[in-house]
Amino acid sequence: MSGMKKIKLGSEGLEVSAIGLGCMGMSGGYGPAKPEQDMITLIHHAVNSGVTHLDTSDVYGPHTNEILVGKMGELKKLVEEGKIKYIGLSEAGPATIRRAHAVHPITAVQLEWSLWTRDAEEEVIPTCRELGIGIVPFAPLGSGFFASGPKVMDNLADNDLRKIIPRLQGENFDHNKLVYERVNEMAQRKGCTLSQLALAWVMHQGDDVGPIPGTTKIENLNQNLGALSVKLTVQDMAELESMASFKGARMPEQILVHSYKNSDTPPLSSWKF
Template identity: 65%
Template sequence: GPETNELLLGKALKDGFREKVELATKFGITLSQDGKFGIRGDAEYVRSACEASLRRLGVTSIDLYYQHCIDTTIPIEVTMGELKKLVEEGKIKYIGLSEASASTIRRAHSVHPITAVQIEWSLWSRDAEEDVIPTCRELGIGIVCYSPLGRGFLASGAKIVETLDQNDYRKTLPRFQQENLDHNKILYEKICAISEKKGCTPAQLALAWVHHQGDDV
């Protein structure tokens, strides 16, 4: 269930192991009692979420604290203002953003330096190259890629859809709909051809591509 990962990680961090790792976690997505998801970035929530994570993890400080989703109803300056206070209090060391636009990154960075921005970046998803990645590099912000295997597509191709559970959220994504799979499988076939020449799997090739994007990735 929600927050279970932090509780389990808290157990693993005992007995001196905490000092051996860099610890990152997120805030910003809420789950109501009736099972509905929400997004919050107000100052009160930012603080309460951080303090709750500290308790679950059993630590006094979080190395990298990400805003999971940007709350568009709250100015990013408000969210960052509270995060800056948490840094000054020693409860977090560095601030990260996830799924933020280039303009939001700039505004946030003007309040307090952003250490990392998490984005979807892969051979299958390259929209961030237009403005988000250049902005991060201009400002000296690290880039953390999620779904480097295209949510599994770059490892299995179109056949992955046949293996997905009926409740798998990927079934709702446009890229996994049949009308788009016919086009997307052309990309996968090209990747397969290159990986065969290189003597590796398509998944290995996709990961190597991301790894090759720079030392800041």
């Protein structure tokens, strides 16, 4: 699929494939790390299929390294030295985005956005669009819920994050399973899988949106790429949004306390040099 649709992120026009590959699950997060050679094979397959956006990350500190790198405008300096070309942020609130963008243009902001989680539409996404910043939705398939449905909770490893996501527990899960069934009925009418329908909804949000569904299996990657062929009308979008009334928090409280709503980069005036 070398002719895969491309999108441009940010005012600098960084061109990437319309669908990227989230790599977190390869090394943990959703259970133990996967066999290295299998993951290398998957990455090669993704690149050969036209994927040019591979999303990887480290968790430093946590949180202290982000402030450290931000002091003395170090990222801007690295750009000026030609060591890096683009700067992006992840899970950042409007104030942090504006402060960072004032120092050096931000190319993209990574945030959780899907039929499953839409709170970023209130302030973060409008801020990005006001400033001409590209949007990179992570977990566009609802942490696998749109791919596997209720079965997503079967046989999870002890350290799988989904074991403690509130939306996948108790009464919340019972309600959300009913929502899944309603959305799945629409997918059947559209002649696609539910995961393709959910991913297509994200991609139909605009040409400044490049989702990064994560997977560790080639067959799932191929299915994700198939979402490029799913066409949704304005009516389809509205119907999906009216169905997607999910209950429960998107992440457990111990993680949400560090999300963009509860944790912001302190103003420059408060930093000690």
